[in-house]
Amino acid sequence: MHRRRFLATLGASLAALGLPRLAVARPQGILTKAIPTTGEAIPAIGMGTWITFNVGGDPQARAQRVDVLRTFFELGGGMVDSSPMYGSAEAVVGHCLEALGTPQELFSATKVWTSSGEDGPDEIETSRALWGVDRFDLLQVHNLLAWEDHLQTLLEMKAQGRLRYVGVTTSHGRRHGDIEQVMRTQPIDFVQATYNIADREVEQRILPLAAERGIAFIANRPFRRGDLIDHVKRHPLPPWAAEIDCDNWAAFLLKFIVSHPAVTCAIPATSRVDHMRENMDALRGRVPDTAMRERMIDYVRSL
Amino acid sequence: MGNWSDYALSDFLMFAPDTYFRLYERINADGWPFALVATVGLLIAIGLAARQSGRAASAIHWALAVVWAFVAWAFFYRLYAPINLAAQWFAAGYLVEALALVIAGWTATVQASLRVNPWALALLAYALIVHPLTAAALGRDWAGVELFGLAPDPTALATLAVLLMCTGKAVAVARVIPLLWCVISGLTYAAMDLPYAWVTPAIALLATVGAWWSRRRRLEGFTQ
Numbered sequence: 001m002h003r004r005r006f007l008a009t010l011g012a013s014l015a016a017l018g019l020p021r022l023a024v025a026r027p028q029g030i031l032t033k034a035i036p037t038t039g040e041a042i043p044a045i046g047m048g049t050w051i052t053f054n055v056g057g058d059p060q061a062r063a064q065r066v067d068v069l070r071t072f073f074e075l076g077g078g079m080v081d082s083s084p085m086y087g088s089a090e091a092v093v094g095h096c097l098e099a100l101g102t103p104q105e106l107f108s109a110t111k112v113w114t115s116s117g118e119d120g121p122d123e124i125e126t127s128r129a130l131w132g133v134d135r136f137d138l139l140q141v142h143n144l145l146a147w148e149d150h151l152q153t154l155l156e157m158k159a160q161g162r163l164r165y166v167g168v169t170t171s172h173g174r175r176h177g178d179i180e181q182v183m184r185t186q187p188i189d190f191v192q193a194t195y196n197i198a199d200r201e202v203e204q205r206i207l208p209l210a211a212e213r214g215i216a217f218i219a220n221r222p223f224r225r226g227d228l229i230d231h232v233k234r235h236p237l238p239p240w241a242a243e244i245d246c247d248n249w250a251a252f253l254l255k256f257i258v259s260h261p262a263v264t265c266a267i268p269a270t271s272r273v274d275h276m277r278e279n280m281d282a283l284r285g286r287v288p289d290t291a292m293r294e295r296m297i298d299y300v301r302s303l
Numbered sequence: 304m305g306n307w308s309d310y311a312l313s314d315f316l317m318f319a320p321d322t323y324f325r326l327y328e329r330i331n332a333d334g335w336p337f338a339l340v341a342t343v344g345l346l347i348a349i350g351l352a353a354r355q356s357g358r359a360a361s362a363i364h365w366a367l368a369v370v371w372a373f374v375a376w377a378f379f380y381r382l383y384a385p386i387n388l389a390a391q392w393f394a395a396g397y398l399v400e401a402l403a404l405v406i407a408g409w410t411a412t413v414q415a416s417l418r419v420n421p422w423a424l425a426l427l428a429y430a431l432i433v434h435p436l437t438a439a440a441l442g443r444d445w446a447g448v449e450l451f452g453l454a455p456d457p458t459a460l461a462t463l464a465v466l467l468m469c470t471g472k473a474v475a476v477a478r479v480i481p482l483l484w485c486v487i488s489g490l491t492y493a494a495m496d497l498p499y500a501w502v503t504p505a506i507a508l509l510a511t512v513g514a515w516w517s518r519r520r521r522l523e524g525f526t527q
Protein backbone atom coordinates (compact mmCIF):
# COMPACT_ATOMS: atom_id res chain seq x y z
CA MET A 1 0.00 0.00 0.00
CA HIS A 2 1.25 3.45 -0.81
CA ARG A 3 2.61 5.21 2.28
CA ARG A 4 0.37 8.29 2.12
CA ARG A 5 -2.73 6.24 1.44
CA PHE A 6 -1.90 3.89 4.30
CA LEU A 7 -1.42 6.73 6.77
CA ALA A 8 -4.61 8.41 5.68
CA THR A 9 -6.49 5.14 6.04
CA LEU A 10 -4.98 4.47 9.42
CA GLY A 11 -5.79 7.98 10.63
CA ALA A 12 -9.38 7.69 9.48
CA SER A 13 -9.71 4.28 11.11
CA LEU A 14 -8.37 5.56 14.42
CA ALA A 15 -10.67 8.55 14.29
CA ALA A 16 -13.58 6.20 13.78
CA LEU A 17 -12.48 4.23 16.83
CA GLY A 18 -12.17 7.38 18.91
CA LEU A 19 -8.47 6.71 19.45
CA PRO A 20 -5.66 9.27 19.34
CA ARG A 21 -5.05 10.01 15.69
CA LEU A 22 -1.91 10.11 13.67
CA ALA A 23 -1.54 13.59 12.37
CA VAL A 24 0.47 13.52 9.19
CA ALA A 25 -0.17 16.99 7.89
CA ARG A 26 3.34 18.28 8.48
CA PRO A 27 4.88 19.32 5.17
CA GLN A 28 8.07 17.39 5.82
CA GLY A 29 6.12 14.14 5.95
CA ILE A 30 7.22 13.58 9.53
CA LEU A 31 5.12 11.25 11.63
CA THR A 32 3.33 13.30 14.27
CA LYS A 33 0.65 12.40 16.73
CA ALA A 34 -1.98 14.44 18.45
CA ILE A 35 -2.10 15.13 22.18
CA PRO A 36 -5.66 14.04 22.90
CA THR A 37 -6.61 16.83 25.32
CA THR A 38 -5.77 19.60 22.85
CA GLY A 39 -5.20 18.04 19.45
CA GLU A 40 -1.75 19.59 19.28
CA ALA A 41 0.48 17.51 17.03
CA ILE A 42 3.96 16.58 18.18
CA PRO A 43 6.63 14.47 16.44
CA ALA A 44 6.27 10.81 17.41
CA ILE A 45 9.96 10.49 18.26
CA GLY A 46 11.25 12.56 21.15
CA MET A 47 14.50 12.44 23.08
CA GLY A 48 15.24 11.09 26.54
CA THR A 49 18.18 12.32 28.59
CA TRP A 50 18.57 9.62 31.27
CA ILE A 51 22.29 8.77 31.50
CA THR A 52 23.18 10.16 28.07
CA PHE A 53 23.00 13.84 29.02
CA ASN A 54 24.39 13.42 32.54
CA VAL A 55 27.93 14.54 31.71
CA GLY A 56 28.45 17.24 34.34
CA GLY A 57 30.67 20.14 33.41
CA ASP A 58 32.77 18.24 30.87
CA PRO A 59 33.12 20.77 28.01
CA GLN A 60 34.02 18.11 25.45
CA ALA A 61 30.99 15.97 26.29
CA ARG A 62 28.71 19.01 26.41
CA ALA A 63 29.81 20.08 22.93
CA GLN A 64 29.03 16.58 21.66
CA ARG A 65 25.53 16.75 23.20
CA VAL A 66 24.95 20.08 21.45
CA ASP A 67 25.59 18.24 18.18
CA VAL A 68 23.19 15.46 19.21
CA LEU A 69 20.41 17.90 20.08
CA ARG A 70 21.04 19.97 16.95
CA THR A 71 20.64 16.81 14.85
CA PHE A 72 17.46 15.95 16.73
CA PHE A 73 15.83 19.25 15.86
CA GLU A 74 17.17 19.30 12.30
CA LEU A 75 15.52 15.94 11.69
CA GLY A 76 12.16 17.06 13.02
CA GLY A 77 12.41 16.33 16.75
CA GLY A 78 10.31 18.11 19.33
CA MET A 79 9.92 16.60 22.77
CA VAL A 80 12.97 16.58 25.07
CA ASP A 81 12.31 14.77 28.32
CA SER A 82 14.42 15.03 31.47
CA SER A 83 14.19 14.96 35.26
CA PRO A 84 15.88 16.39 38.34
CA MET A 85 16.76 12.77 39.10
CA TYR A 86 19.09 12.60 36.10
CA GLY A 87 22.06 14.29 37.76
CA SER A 88 23.34 17.11 35.57
CA ALA A 89 21.09 16.26 32.59
CA GLU A 90 18.83 19.29 33.00
CA ALA A 91 21.82 21.62 33.25
CA VAL A 92 23.32 20.04 30.13
CA VAL A 93 20.01 20.33 28.26
CA GLY A 94 19.93 24.00 29.23
CA HIS A 95 23.49 24.45 27.99
CA CYS A 96 22.60 22.80 24.67
CA LEU A 97 19.42 24.83 24.23
CA GLU A 98 21.31 28.03 24.87
CA ALA A 99 23.94 27.02 22.32
CA LEU A 100 21.19 26.29 19.78
CA GLY A 101 19.16 29.38 20.55
CA THR A 102 16.26 27.34 22.02
CA PRO A 103 14.60 26.08 18.82
CA GLN A 104 10.91 26.88 18.43
CA GLU A 105 10.20 23.20 17.86
CA LEU A 106 11.14 22.39 21.46
CA PHE A 107 8.48 20.65 23.50
CA SER A 108 10.01 20.83 26.97
CA ALA A 109 9.14 17.99 29.30
CA THR A 110 10.61 17.38 32.71
CA LYS A 111 9.51 15.99 36.05
CA VAL A 112 9.11 16.80 39.69
CA TRP A 113 10.95 14.32 41.89
CA THR A 114 10.95 15.00 45.59
CA SER A 115 9.25 13.21 48.44
CA SER A 116 7.88 16.45 49.88
CA GLY A 117 5.02 18.25 48.18
CA GLU A 118 6.22 21.50 49.75
CA ASP A 119 9.56 21.20 47.98
CA GLY A 120 7.95 20.70 44.58
CA PRO A 121 7.63 24.36 43.50
CA ASP A 122 11.25 25.15 44.36
CA GLU A 123 12.47 22.11 42.48
CA ILE A 124 10.37 23.03 39.45
CA GLU A 125 11.75 26.57 39.49
CA THR A 126 15.28 25.21 39.68
CA SER A 127 14.56 22.97 36.69
CA ARG A 128 13.10 25.88 34.74
CA ALA A 129 16.20 27.98 35.41
CA LEU A 130 18.47 25.11 34.39
CA TRP A 131 16.61 24.63 31.12
CA GLY A 132 16.44 28.39 30.52
CA VAL A 133 12.80 28.28 29.37
CA ASP A 134 9.97 30.62 30.33
CA ARG A 135 7.71 27.71 31.19
CA PHE A 136 7.57 23.99 30.63
CA ASP A 137 5.26 22.40 28.11
CA LEU A 138 4.89 19.29 30.25
CA LEU A 139 5.63 18.55 33.89
CA GLN A 140 5.25 15.00 35.17
CA VAL A 141 5.28 13.46 38.63
CA HIS A 142 8.34 11.23 38.48
CA ASN A 143 7.64 7.61 39.39
CA LEU A 144 4.50 8.74 41.25
CA LEU A 145 6.63 10.07 44.11
CA ALA A 146 4.30 12.05 46.42
CA TRP A 147 1.94 12.24 43.46
CA GLU A 148 -1.12 13.60 45.28
CA ASP A 149 0.69 16.74 46.45
CA HIS A 150 2.64 17.27 43.25
CA LEU A 151 -0.38 16.80 41.00
CA GLN A 152 -2.18 19.51 42.94
CA THR A 153 0.78 21.84 42.36
CA LEU A 154 0.98 21.01 38.65
CA LEU A 155 -2.75 21.35 38.04
CA GLU A 156 -2.70 24.76 39.74
CA MET A 157 0.23 25.81 37.56
CA LYS A 158 -1.68 24.70 34.49
CA ALA A 159 -4.77 26.62 35.59
CA GLN A 160 -2.63 29.73 36.03
CA GLY A 161 -1.15 29.34 32.53
CA ARG A 162 2.31 28.57 33.89
CA LEU A 163 2.30 25.07 32.44
CA ARG A 164 0.67 23.53 29.38
CA TYR A 165 0.35 19.84 30.22
CA VAL A 166 0.41 17.63 33.33
CA GLY A 167 1.48 14.01 33.52
CA VAL A 168 2.70 11.12 35.65
CA THR A 169 5.44 8.57 34.99
CA THR A 170 6.63 5.15 35.92
CA SER A 171 9.26 2.85 34.47
CA HIS A 172 10.46 -0.76 34.49
CA GLY A 173 6.82 -1.90 34.37
CA ARG A 174 6.30 -0.98 38.03
CA ARG A 175 3.26 0.46 39.81
CA HIS A 176 0.94 0.02 36.86
CA GLY A 177 -1.98 -0.40 39.26
CA ASP A 178 -1.28 3.01 40.78
CA ILE A 179 -0.84 4.53 37.32
CA GLU A 180 -4.23 3.18 36.31
CA GLN A 181 -5.80 4.70 39.40
CA VAL A 182 -4.32 8.11 38.57
CA MET A 183 -5.42 7.81 34.95
CA ARG A 184 -8.97 6.99 36.01
CA THR A 185 -9.34 9.69 38.65
CA GLN A 186 -7.11 12.65 37.74
CA PRO A 187 -7.37 15.18 34.89
CA ILE A 188 -3.92 14.45 33.49
CA ASP A 189 -2.80 15.01 29.90
CA PHE A 190 0.11 12.57 29.71
CA VAL A 191 1.19 9.26 31.15
CA GLN A 192 4.69 7.85 30.69
CA ALA A 193 5.64 4.19 31.07
CA THR A 194 7.91 1.56 29.61
CA TYR A 195 6.90 0.16 26.23
CA ASN A 196 8.96 -1.63 23.62
CA ILE A 197 8.73 -4.72 21.47
CA ALA A 198 9.93 -6.90 24.37
CA ASP A 199 8.09 -5.15 27.23
CA ARG A 200 4.46 -5.00 26.17
CA GLU A 201 2.58 -5.18 29.47
CA VAL A 202 1.06 -1.72 28.91
CA GLU A 203 -0.82 -3.08 25.90
CA GLN A 204 -3.11 -4.94 28.29
CA ARG A 205 -4.57 -2.10 30.35
CA ILE A 206 -2.57 1.14 30.30
CA LEU A 207 -2.69 1.85 26.56
CA PRO A 208 -6.40 0.99 26.18
CA LEU A 209 -7.12 3.16 29.21
CA ALA A 210 -5.06 6.01 27.74
CA ALA A 211 -7.10 5.77 24.54
CA GLU A 212 -10.37 5.58 26.46
CA ARG A 213 -9.58 8.52 28.75
CA GLY A 214 -7.92 10.66 26.06
CA ILE A 215 -4.49 10.68 27.69
CA ALA A 216 -1.29 10.95 25.68
CA PHE A 217 1.21 8.14 26.19
CA ILE A 218 5.01 8.55 26.24
CA ALA A 219 6.96 5.32 25.81
CA ASN A 220 10.17 5.27 27.83
CA ARG A 221 12.99 2.72 27.67
CA PRO A 222 12.28 1.93 24.00
CA PHE A 223 15.59 0.04 23.73
CA ARG A 224 15.59 -1.37 27.28
CA ARG A 225 18.49 0.95 28.15
CA GLY A 226 20.35 -0.39 25.13
CA ASP A 227 20.13 -4.08 26.02
CA LEU A 228 17.38 -4.71 23.48
CA ILE A 229 19.03 -2.99 20.55
CA ASP A 230 22.41 -4.51 21.44
CA HIS A 231 20.75 -7.92 21.29
CA VAL A 232 18.92 -7.51 18.00
CA LYS A 233 21.90 -5.87 16.31
CA ARG A 234 23.71 -9.20 16.47
CA HIS A 235 21.21 -10.40 13.89
CA PRO A 236 20.33 -9.18 10.41
CA LEU A 237 17.45 -6.84 9.88
CA PRO A 238 14.73 -8.84 8.10
CA PRO A 239 14.51 -8.03 4.38
CA TRP A 240 10.82 -7.24 4.76
CA ALA A 241 11.77 -4.28 7.00
CA ALA A 242 11.96 -2.39 3.72
CA GLU A 243 8.17 -2.68 3.54
CA ILE A 244 8.01 -0.18 6.40
CA ASP A 245 10.96 1.83 5.08
CA CYS A 246 13.38 0.63 7.76
CA ASP A 247 17.04 0.13 7.04
CA ASN A 248 18.30 0.05 10.63
CA TRP A 249 17.28 -1.64 13.86
CA ALA A 250 16.66 1.56 15.82
CA ALA A 251 14.02 2.73 13.38
CA PHE A 252 12.54 -0.79 13.30
CA LEU A 253 12.12 -0.91 17.09
CA LEU A 254 10.84 2.65 17.31
CA LYS A 255 8.35 2.26 14.48
CA PHE A 256 6.90 -0.70 16.32
CA ILE A 257 6.29 1.49 19.38
CA VAL A 258 4.85 4.56 17.70
CA SER A 259 2.65 2.49 15.39
CA HIS A 260 0.49 1.59 18.37
CA PRO A 261 -2.55 3.85 18.04
CA ALA A 262 -2.49 4.94 21.70
CA VAL A 263 1.21 5.82 21.79
CA THR A 264 1.90 9.49 21.30
CA CYS A 265 5.68 9.61 21.50
CA ALA A 266 8.71 7.42 22.15
CA ILE A 267 11.76 8.92 23.83
CA PRO A 268 14.97 7.07 22.98
CA ALA A 269 18.16 8.46 24.51
CA THR A 270 21.51 8.60 22.81
CA SER A 271 24.83 10.40 23.08
CA ARG A 272 25.78 9.82 19.45
CA VAL A 273 24.82 11.79 16.37
CA ASP A 274 24.80 8.69 14.13
CA HIS A 275 22.44 6.92 16.52
CA MET A 276 20.22 10.00 16.65
CA ARG A 277 19.97 9.87 12.85
CA GLU A 278 18.94 6.23 13.02
CA ASN A 279 16.33 7.00 15.70
CA MET A 280 14.86 9.84 13.69
CA ASP A 281 14.50 7.61 10.64
CA ALA A 282 11.46 6.23 12.49
CA LEU A 283 9.68 9.52 11.79
CA ARG A 284 9.70 8.87 8.07
CA GLY A 285 8.20 6.36 5.70
CA ARG A 286 5.48 3.82 6.14
CA VAL A 287 4.07 2.90 9.54
CA PRO A 288 3.54 -0.76 10.50
CA ASP A 289 -0.05 -1.97 10.42
CA THR A 290 -1.43 -4.60 12.78
CA ALA A 291 -0.25 -7.54 10.69
CA MET A 292 3.20 -6.06 10.34
CA ARG A 293 3.39 -5.43 14.09
CA GLU A 294 2.72 -9.11 14.73
CA ARG A 295 5.38 -10.04 12.22
CA MET A 296 7.86 -7.74 13.95
CA ILE A 297 7.10 -9.26 17.35
CA ASP A 298 7.54 -12.79 16.05
CA TYR A 299 10.83 -11.97 14.39
CA VAL A 300 12.37 -10.27 17.43
CA ARG A 301 11.12 -13.09 19.64
CA SER A 302 12.86 -15.61 17.40
CA LEU A 303 16.27 -13.95 17.75
CA MET B 304 9.54 3.20 45.06
CA GLY B 305 7.89 -0.19 45.17
CA ASN B 306 9.77 -3.35 46.01
CA TRP B 307 13.55 -2.81 46.10
CA SER B 308 14.07 -6.41 44.99
CA ASP B 309 12.62 -5.38 41.62
CA TYR B 310 15.66 -3.20 40.96
CA ALA B 311 18.90 -4.36 39.38
CA LEU B 312 22.24 -2.83 40.33
CA SER B 313 22.40 -1.18 36.91
CA ASP B 314 19.14 0.67 37.65
CA PHE B 315 21.06 2.87 40.07
CA LEU B 316 23.67 3.85 37.52
CA MET B 317 23.13 7.44 36.43
CA PHE B 318 25.92 7.82 33.91
CA ALA B 319 27.56 6.02 31.00
CA PRO B 320 30.97 4.30 31.39
CA ASP B 321 32.62 6.73 29.00
CA THR B 322 31.35 9.64 31.10
CA TYR B 323 32.82 8.02 34.23
CA PHE B 324 36.20 7.36 32.63
CA ARG B 325 36.33 10.90 31.28
CA LEU B 326 36.55 11.96 34.93
CA TYR B 327 40.03 10.42 35.08
CA GLU B 328 41.10 12.18 31.91
CA ARG B 329 39.91 15.46 33.33
CA ILE B 330 41.49 15.04 36.77
CA ASN B 331 44.78 14.00 35.13
CA ALA B 332 44.74 17.01 32.82
CA ASP B 333 44.10 19.32 35.77
CA GLY B 334 46.36 17.81 38.41
CA TRP B 335 48.97 15.33 37.10
CA PRO B 336 51.90 17.11 38.83
CA PHE B 337 50.20 16.45 42.15
CA ALA B 338 50.10 12.72 41.35
CA LEU B 339 53.82 12.75 40.54
CA VAL B 340 54.72 14.60 43.73
CA ALA B 341 52.44 12.40 45.82
CA THR B 342 53.82 9.15 44.39
CA VAL B 343 57.50 10.09 44.71
CA GLY B 344 56.86 11.57 48.13
CA LEU B 345 55.12 8.42 49.31
CA LEU B 346 57.93 6.15 48.16
CA ILE B 347 60.61 8.34 49.79
CA ALA B 348 58.60 8.51 53.02
CA ILE B 349 58.16 4.74 53.14
CA GLY B 350 61.88 4.29 52.61
CA LEU B 351 62.68 6.68 55.44
CA ALA B 352 60.06 5.17 57.69
CA ALA B 353 61.50 1.70 57.14
CA ARG B 354 64.71 2.94 58.78
CA GLN B 355 63.46 5.40 61.36
CA SER B 356 60.02 4.03 62.16
CA GLY B 357 57.99 6.22 64.56
CA ARG B 358 58.16 9.85 63.50
CA ALA B 359 58.36 9.10 59.78
CA ALA B 360 55.35 6.78 60.07
CA SER B 361 53.35 9.64 61.54
CA ALA B 362 54.46 11.92 58.72
CA ILE B 363 53.31 9.37 56.12
CA HIS B 364 49.85 9.22 57.67
CA TRP B 365 49.53 12.98 57.74
CA ALA B 366 50.71 13.26 54.14
CA LEU B 367 48.17 10.64 53.16
CA ALA B 368 45.50 12.64 54.97
CA VAL B 369 46.31 15.58 52.68
CA VAL B 370 46.02 13.30 49.64
CA TRP B 371 42.63 11.97 50.75
CA ALA B 372 41.32 15.48 51.38
CA PHE B 373 42.55 16.51 47.94
CA VAL B 374 40.80 13.57 46.23
CA ALA B 375 37.62 14.36 48.18
CA TRP B 376 37.59 17.86 46.77
CA ALA B 377 39.23 17.55 43.35
CA PHE B 378 37.68 14.27 42.21
CA PHE B 379 34.53 13.58 44.17
CA TYR B 380 33.14 17.02 44.89
CA ARG B 381 34.27 18.91 41.82
CA LEU B 382 33.99 16.27 39.08
CA TYR B 383 32.02 13.25 40.24
CA ALA B 384 29.21 14.86 42.28
CA PRO B 385 27.57 16.55 39.25
CA ILE B 386 26.93 13.17 37.64
CA ASN B 387 26.32 11.02 40.71
CA LEU B 388 24.09 12.04 43.58
CA ALA B 389 26.00 9.69 45.89
CA ALA B 390 29.39 11.24 45.16
CA GLN B 391 28.98 13.94 47.78
CA TRP B 392 28.76 11.15 50.34
CA PHE B 393 31.87 9.58 48.87
CA ALA B 394 33.59 12.96 49.27
CA ALA B 395 32.49 13.04 52.89
CA GLY B 396 33.84 9.51 53.36
CA TYR B 397 37.22 10.54 51.97
CA LEU B 398 37.32 13.51 54.36
CA VAL B 399 36.47 11.23 57.28
CA GLU B 400 39.34 8.98 56.21
CA ALA B 401 41.64 12.01 56.10
CA LEU B 402 40.67 12.67 59.72
CA ALA B 403 41.19 9.01 60.61
CA LEU B 404 44.67 9.16 59.07
CA VAL B 405 45.53 12.26 61.09
CA ILE B 406 44.50 10.45 64.26
CA ALA B 407 46.26 7.24 63.23
CA GLY B 408 49.41 9.27 62.61
CA TRP B 409 49.80 9.98 66.35
CA THR B 410 50.15 6.32 67.19
CA ALA B 411 51.50 4.75 64.01
CA THR B 412 54.77 2.87 63.84
CA VAL B 413 56.17 0.99 60.88
CA GLN B 414 56.63 -2.73 61.29
CA ALA B 415 60.18 -3.73 62.21
CA SER B 416 61.01 -4.73 58.67
CA LEU B 417 59.03 -4.13 55.51
CA ARG B 418 60.13 -7.50 54.24
CA VAL B 419 57.93 -9.23 56.79
CA ASN B 420 54.86 -8.00 54.97
CA PRO B 421 55.22 -8.87 51.30
CA TRP B 422 51.44 -8.60 50.89
CA ALA B 423 51.51 -4.91 51.67
CA LEU B 424 54.49 -4.31 49.41
CA ALA B 425 52.79 -6.18 46.58
CA LEU B 426 49.63 -4.14 47.09
CA LEU B 427 51.65 -0.92 46.99
CA ALA B 428 53.29 -1.96 43.73
CA TYR B 429 49.90 -2.85 42.29
CA ALA B 430 48.37 0.49 43.32
CA LEU B 431 51.17 2.66 41.98
CA ILE B 432 52.20 0.76 38.85
CA VAL B 433 49.98 -2.14 37.81
CA HIS B 434 46.57 -0.55 38.39
CA PRO B 435 47.22 2.39 36.02
CA LEU B 436 48.72 0.05 33.42
CA THR B 437 45.77 -2.33 33.71
CA ALA B 438 43.32 0.39 32.81
CA ALA B 439 45.30 1.21 29.68
CA ALA B 440 45.70 -2.47 28.81
CA LEU B 441 41.92 -2.87 28.96
CA GLY B 442 41.57 -0.38 26.17
CA ARG B 443 41.03 2.87 28.02
CA ASP B 444 42.84 5.97 26.85
CA TRP B 445 46.29 6.58 28.34
CA ALA B 446 45.13 10.08 29.19
CA GLY B 447 42.67 8.50 31.61
CA VAL B 448 44.91 6.16 33.59
CA GLU B 449 44.14 6.13 37.30
CA LEU B 450 46.93 7.69 39.34
CA PHE B 451 47.63 7.70 43.06
CA GLY B 452 46.84 11.09 44.53
CA LEU B 453 44.19 11.91 41.92
CA ALA B 454 42.00 8.86 41.37
CA PRO B 455 40.20 7.20 44.28
CA ASP B 456 41.04 3.54 43.59
CA PRO B 457 44.86 3.69 43.53
CA THR B 458 44.74 6.19 46.39
CA ALA B 459 42.69 3.80 48.50
CA LEU B 460 44.81 0.78 47.54
CA ALA B 461 48.14 2.52 48.22
CA THR B 462 46.84 3.87 51.52
CA LEU B 463 45.68 0.41 52.50
CA ALA B 464 49.15 -0.90 51.67
CA VAL B 465 50.76 1.70 53.94
CA LEU B 466 48.29 0.93 56.71
CA LEU B 467 49.06 -2.77 56.40
CA MET B 468 52.73 -1.97 56.90
CA CYS B 469 52.04 -0.06 60.09
CA THR B 470 50.81 -0.79 63.55
CA GLY B 471 49.08 1.49 65.99
CA LYS B 472 45.89 1.83 67.96
CA ALA B 473 44.01 3.79 65.31
CA VAL B 474 45.67 2.29 62.26
CA ALA B 475 43.30 -0.68 62.07
CA VAL B 476 40.30 1.66 62.16
CA ALA B 477 41.77 3.71 59.33
CA ARG B 478 41.80 0.61 57.11
CA VAL B 479 38.00 0.41 57.05
CA ILE B 480 37.19 3.24 54.61
CA PRO B 481 39.84 2.31 52.00
CA LEU B 482 38.48 -1.22 52.01
CA LEU B 483 34.92 0.03 51.84
CA TRP B 484 35.75 2.29 48.91
CA CYS B 485 37.27 -0.63 47.00
CA VAL B 486 33.99 -2.49 47.40
CA ILE B 487 31.97 0.55 46.28
CA SER B 488 34.25 0.97 43.28
CA GLY B 489 33.73 -2.69 42.39
CA LEU B 490 29.96 -2.27 42.62
CA THR B 491 30.14 0.81 40.39
CA TYR B 492 32.06 -1.14 37.77
CA ALA B 493 29.64 -4.05 38.13
CA ALA B 494 26.73 -1.67 37.55
CA MET B 495 28.51 -0.58 34.38
CA ASP B 496 28.66 -4.27 33.43
CA LEU B 497 32.47 -4.27 33.22
CA PRO B 498 33.94 -7.77 33.42
CA TYR B 499 36.88 -6.69 35.61
CA ALA B 500 34.64 -5.14 38.28
CA TRP B 501 35.80 -7.55 40.96
CA VAL B 502 39.54 -6.88 40.53
CA THR B 503 39.98 -3.88 42.84
CA PRO B 504 37.91 -5.20 45.78
CA ALA B 505 39.40 -8.69 45.39
CA ILE B 506 42.98 -7.41 45.46
CA ALA B 507 42.27 -5.16 48.45
CA LEU B 508 40.64 -7.97 50.40
CA LEU B 509 43.30 -10.51 49.42
CA ALA B 510 46.15 -8.24 50.49
CA THR B 511 44.42 -7.44 53.78
CA VAL B 512 43.82 -11.08 54.63
CA GLY B 513 47.32 -11.99 53.48
CA ALA B 514 48.92 -9.28 55.59
CA TRP B 515 46.86 -10.31 58.61
CA TRP B 516 47.87 -13.96 58.12
CA SER B 517 51.52 -12.99 57.64
CA ARG B 518 51.55 -10.94 60.84
CA ARG B 519 49.77 -13.66 62.79
CA ARG B 520 52.36 -16.25 61.74
CA ARG B 521 55.16 -13.92 62.76
CA LEU B 522 53.62 -13.33 66.16
CA GLU B 523 53.17 -17.08 66.62
CA GLY B 524 56.87 -17.47 65.81
CA PHE B 525 57.77 -15.03 68.59
CA THR B 526 55.68 -16.89 71.18
CA GLN B 527 57.04 -20.37 70.44
